[in-house]
Amino acid sequence: MLITILNLLEVAAWSGIAALGFGILFNIPKGVMPTVFILGFTAGFIKFMLMHFDIHIVLATFIAVFFIGIICMPVAHKIHHPPVVFCIPPTIPMIPGYFAYETVLSVMNFIFMEANQAKRVELMDAIFTNGFTMFFILISIAAGISLPMLLLRRTSVKKLKEEN
Amino acid sequence: MDSSKELIKTVDLLLEISSLLMVSGANTNRVNLSIDRFAKALHFNTSCFISHKSIVMTVYEENTSLSCTRVKNIPPYAINFSIISAISKASWTAVEDHWTLNKIATEIEIIKNQKRYPKLVILIAVSLAGAGFCNIFNGDYINMSVAFASTFIGLLIFQLTHREGYNVYLRIFFASLIASVLASLSIVFKLGDNPETALATSILFLVPGVALINSFTDFLDNNIINGLVRFTTGLMTVLAIALGLFIAMFLFQLH
Numbered sequence: 001m002l003i004t005i006l007n008l009l010e011v012a013a014w015s016g017i018a019a020l021g022f023g024i025l026f027n028i029p030k031g032v033m034p035t036v037f038i039l040g041f042t043a044g045f046i047k048f049m050l051m052h053f054d055i056h057i058v059l060a061t062f063i064a065v066f067f068i069g070i071i072c073m074p075v076a077h078k079i080h081h082p083p084v085v086f087c088i089p090p091t092i093p094m095i096p097g098y099f100a101y102e103t104v105l106s107v108m109n110f111i112f113m114e115a116n117q118a119k120r121v122e123l124m125d126a127i128f129t130n131g132f133t134m135f136f137i138l139i140s141i142a143a144g145i146s147l148p149m150l151l152l153r154r155t156s157v158k159k160l161k162e163e164n
Numbered sequence: 165m166d167s168s169k170e171l172i173k174t175v176d177l178l179l180e181i182s183s184l185l186m187v188s189g190a191n192t193n194r195v196n197l198s199i200d201r202f203a204k205a206l207h208f209n210t211s212c213f214i215s216h217k218s219i220v221m222t223v224y225e226e227n228t229s230l231s232c233t234r235v236k237n238i239p240p241y242a243i244n245f246s247i248i249s250a251i252s253k254a255s256w257t258a259v260e261d262h263w264t265l266n267k268i269a270t271e272i273e274i275i276k277n278q279k280r281y282p283k284l285v286i287l288i289a290v291s292l293a294g295a296g297f298c299n300i301f302n303g304d305y306i307n308m309s310v311a312f313a314s315t316f317i318g319l320l321i322f323q324l325t326h327r328e329g330y331n332v333y334l335r336i337f338f339a340s341l342i343a344s345v346l347a348s349l350s351i352v353f354k355l356g357d358n359p360e361t362a363l364a365t366s367i368l369f370l371v372p373g374v375a376l377i378n379s380f381t382d383f384l385d386n387n388i389i390n391g392l393v394r395f396t397t398g399l400m401t402v403l404a405i406a407l408g409l410f411i412a413m414f415l416f417q418l419h
Contacts, residue, residue, distance in 0.1 A: 014296035021293025027244040082252040085245040092373045098301045101364030142380035
């Protein structure tokens with residue numbers, strides 16, 4: 001149990017670092033860095049915790065990103081930066097890189113290398129499984145980050161508070 | 165000041181602001197919002213057409229027949245969230261404190277000349293991010309250091325070719341090719357437990373995350389054309405990355 005939690009924390013910490021690294025690539029303001037790290041950490045923690053409880057990676061990603069989408073509104077008021085600045089970097093570690101790699105690998109084997117019919121069917125299965133998992137994860141990232149804003153907003157985050 | 169001259173100056177300033185926002189990676193809705201706020205501070209009305217490569221804008225006053233329309237070409241894109249944040253803040257203060265045209269212009273000039281992080285800091289941060297990715301996909305510490313090194317070299321190539329002014333997709337292709345060739349070596353020499361993860365994550369620094377997320381939010385805001393353009397640029401980037409990876413895997417006969 002303790003080892004599982006430690007593993008989760010380590011993976012979450014690396015998610016935070018990855019988020020921060022991309023934030024620096026996108027030139028985020030210095031003051032936002034802790035927020036980006038914490039959001040990346042939390043999102044990673046949520047995603048991998050859910051996956052530990054056997055929830056499918058697509059749903060887990062959606063929930064983690066949706067959480068970022070919701071939390072970014074109160075945070076935007078607190079740190080006085082527009083949500084895009086600290087919402088996009090924490091979602092980057094969710095990108096399904098490994099599924100993309102597996103898809104490319106299977107496509108290449110399917111086209112250039114494998115002649116055995118049974119193995120070719122297996123490869124087709126791999127192409128579809130990995131390709132569509134990648135596709136659905138991408139959709140859940142995009143939908144998860146923009147849905148909370150669309151559900152709640154009038155015109156901008158700052159106006160929300162003024163109306164309340 | 166002559167009122168028509170003031171109008172021209174206003175259009176130029178607003179065009180400058182919107183092109184800065186587009187280049188920095190704001191979505192179309194945010195550009196429109198910021199323009200409206202600045203225009204409100206200056207007591208003008210605006211209508212504009214924003215596309216990926218140029219912006220057309222008309223500025224007019226409510227009760228006069230005076231108006232001015234100008235077009236501005238957008239320079240090459242370079243994502244910069246500091247600028248988005250600074251312009252957003254400036255737009256709120258401009259409305260609250262009733263900034264004049266000159267005050268806004270000097271403020272924008274200051275924002276424009278902000279420095280980016282040093283190249284070395286970016287290199288190390290992004291390489292650490294690559295190592296982090298590798299950990300997320302079950303890589304051990306050896307795989308992570310391979311991912312770190314290949315991301316570092318790949319991004320270095322990407323930055324160096326920027327100075328030479330090559331086509332951006334060609335640069336992405338080369339960066340992806342070199343990063344994945346380096347990471348493939350770790351599969352050939354069987355370094356670490358999951359050398360494949362190092363290969364899969366060594367190219368993720370090129371992923372067009374901002375373009376794809378902005379494309380989706382543009383679609384939801386009914387800015388279909390801009391959304392399509394962003395999606396297409398994202399897709400082109402992904403194709404360039406995949407081609408580099410593909411060639412590296414073919415060279416090393418990985419399967």
